[in-house]
Each structure stands twice: as structure tokens, then as C-alpha cells.
Amino acid sequence: xxxxxxxxxxxxxxxxxxxxxxxxxxxxxxxxxxxxxxxxxxxxxxxxxxxxxxxxxxxxxxxxxxxxxxxxxxxxxxxxxxxxxxxxxxxxxxxxxxxxxxxxxxxxxxxxxxxxxxxxxxxxxxxxxxxxxxxxxxxxxxxxxxxxxxxxxxxxxxxxxxxxxxxxxxxxxxxxxxxxxxxxxxxxxxxxxxxxxxxxxxxxxxxxxxxxxxxxxxxxxxxxxxxxxxxxxxxx
Numbered sequence: 001x002x003x004x005x006x007x008x009x010x011x012x013x014x015x016x017x018x019x020x021x022x023x024x025x026x027x028x029x030x031x032x033x034x035x036x037x038x039x040x041x042x043x044x045x046x047x048x049x050x051x052x053x054x055x056x057x058x059x060x061x062x063x064x065x066x067x068x069x070x071x072x073x074x075x076x077x078x079x080x081x082x083x084x085x086x087x088x089x090x091x092x093x094x095x096x097x098x099x100x101x102x103x104x105x106x107x108x109x110x111x112x113x114x115x116x117x118x119x120x121x122x123x124x125x126x127x128x129x130x131x132x133x134x135x136x137x138x139x140x141x142x143x144x145x146x147x148x149x150x151x152x153x154x155x156x157x158x159x160x161x162x163x164x165x166x167x168x169x170x171x172x173x174x175x176x177x178x179x180x181x182x183x184x185x186x187x188x189x190x191x192x193x194x195x196x197x198x199x200x201x202x203x204x205x206x207x208x209x210x211x212x213x214x215x216x217x218x219x220x221x222x223x224x225x226x227x228x229x230x231x232x233x234x235x236x
Contacts, residue, residue, distance in 0.1 A: 057099035060233075061092055069202060069234040070098050074108070075227050076214075077207035079181065080234065081159045083199040087147040090161060090174065090198035097177055098231040102140070108226040109135040110180075110219075113212045115187045118162055118180040119228060127225065135221065136178075143173035147196050154188035157181060157201030157208060172196075183212040 066085040071078050083091040097103055097120075107124035111117045123131055123138035144161065154160065159181055161174030174196050181201060182188045201208060215223045 053100040054096070057096050060099055061095050064095060064233075068095060070094070070231050071234055072103075072204075072231050073229045074207065074211065075225070075229065076210050077204060079204035079207050080202050081181075081199045082202045083159075084149070084152060084197075086149050087152070087196060087198035089144050090147055090196055093144055093176065094179070094198070095233075097140070099233065101230070102177065103228050103231040106228045107135075107222075108211055108228070109221055111212055111214060111216055111222050111226065112183075112220050113216075114184045115212075116180045116182050116184075117208060117211045117226075118178065119226075120162070120175070120178040122177065132221070135219075139178060140176040142176045143169075144176060144196075146172045146174060147198065148172075148193055149197070150193070152197035154182050154185060154191050154195075154197060155200070156183065156185045157205050158185075158188070158197050159199035159201065160191070160195050160197045163195060181208050183208050 067082050068091075069080055069082050071080050083094060085091065102122070103120060105125055106119055106121065107127075108117050108119040109121055109124045110119075118136075121135055121138040122140070123134040123136075143163070152158070159179060162178035162180055163169055163172060163174045166172065172194060211222075211226050214226060217223060
């Protein structure tokens with residue numbers, strides 16, 4: 001009689017164990033579904049806010065002066081840049097990104113003293129070691145057709161669009177968000193006619209120099225973050 005009883009007890013225990021596992025699995029699936037619903041809701045809200053910001057920005061762009069001035073506010077000072085009216089695609093794109101807050105909290109991730117300072121990569125919001133390896137590769141997912149204007153040279157303080165090299169980019173299309181500001185005109189003269197210059201610094205050349213002179217690593221990345229706090233439109 002002992003053996004049958006033990007077998008029944010073992011079977012009951014196995015059944016209870018299976019029921020517990022099934023219940024645990026169901027509870028886990030329910031919790032995962034709940035968390036996913038929260039994530040989906042947050043993403044929907046974020047998308048709605050982003051769409052509203054873009055719509056507001058596009059309306060604002062319609063009323064911009066021909067050559068609007070934007071302040072690039074950094075932790076090392078403010079650089080004021082004027083956008084050229086005869087590079088309209090770059091003018092509108094920079095204005096849209098600035099007005100929607102795209103540039104806020106990004107870094108000047110590439111700095112070469114005696115040459116230029118470069119920023120606008122969305123990857124630089126994340127300063128983890130893994131993310132740093134991607135610096136210089138980010139953007140909004142599109143490029144801008146080149147707008148070369150012979151009169152716009154790489155003078156000191158010139159605002160120009162970064163881009164991929166000629167081999168991968170034969171039409172010299174500009175990055176959707178990355179830009180650079182010339183610190184040394186002579187060193188950057190070789191870039192004339194190859195990179196779109198779409199604006200110039202009207203105040204803050206000393207800040208450009210200050211940023212250019214920060215200590216950098218072997219990849220020209222500042223040792224201490226040079227962060228863009230915001231890029232705001234200067235209202236008349």
C-alpha cells in the first residue's frame with residue numbers, strides 16, 4: 001500500500017508544480033503586456049509632442065527673416081550664427097532642428113585646434129563608452145542636397161554642413177544635422193566648393209576659439225564635454 005500512496009503523492013505534487021508554473025507564466029505574460037502597454041503609451045505621447053513641435057516650428061519658419069540669427073548656447077559660452085538666405089534648404093533644416101529642440105544637450109564631439117569645431121550628432125546625447133564609438137555617425141535619417149555658393153567661403157566663423165566622404169557620397173550631400181564652425185580660415189580654405197557653407201558667426205568668435213582650444217583625445221574628442229545647452233532663435 002505504501003508504494004501506491006507515494007505514487008499518488010508524487011503525481012499530486014507534479015500537478016501542483018505544473019499548475020504553479022502555468023500560473024507564474026500567465027502572471028509574467030500579463031506583467032510584460034502591462035509594461036509594453038505603458039511603453040507604447042509613452043511612445044505615442046512622445047510622438048504626439050514631437051509632431052506638435054515640428055508643426056509649430058514649420059509655422060515659425062514661414063515668418064522667419066531672410067537671414068535669421070540663432071544662438072548656440074554652450075557650457076563655454078554663446079555663439080550667434082546668421083543663416084544665409086541663398087542656401088534655403090540648409091537654412092530651413094537648421095531652423096527646424098533648432099526650433100524643435102533637436103540640438104539641445106548635444107556635444108561638440110570633434111574639435112581640432114587650428115581647424116574647426118563640429119557638433120550636431122544625436123548619438124552624443126549618450127556619453128557611455130559604447131555610444132562614444134558611434135560619435136560622428138548620427139543624424140536625423142536624411143541628407144540635404146549640396147548648396148554651393150561661390151561667395152560663401154570658409155572664413156573664420158563660417159557655419160558649414162558636415163558630410164560623408166566623396167567615395168560614399170559623390171553628390172556631396174550634407175549631413176541632416178551635423179555642422180561645423182571654422183576656427184582657422186587658412187586651414188579650411190581647401191573645403192571651399194566641397195562642403196556647403198550656409199551661415200556665419202556674428203558674435204562669439206572668442207567662444208569658437210575657446211572651444212577649439214580644449215584638451216582632446218586621439219580621436220579629437222574633448223576630454224571634458226563641450227555641450228550645446230540649446231539653440232534658440234534670436235527674436236527681433
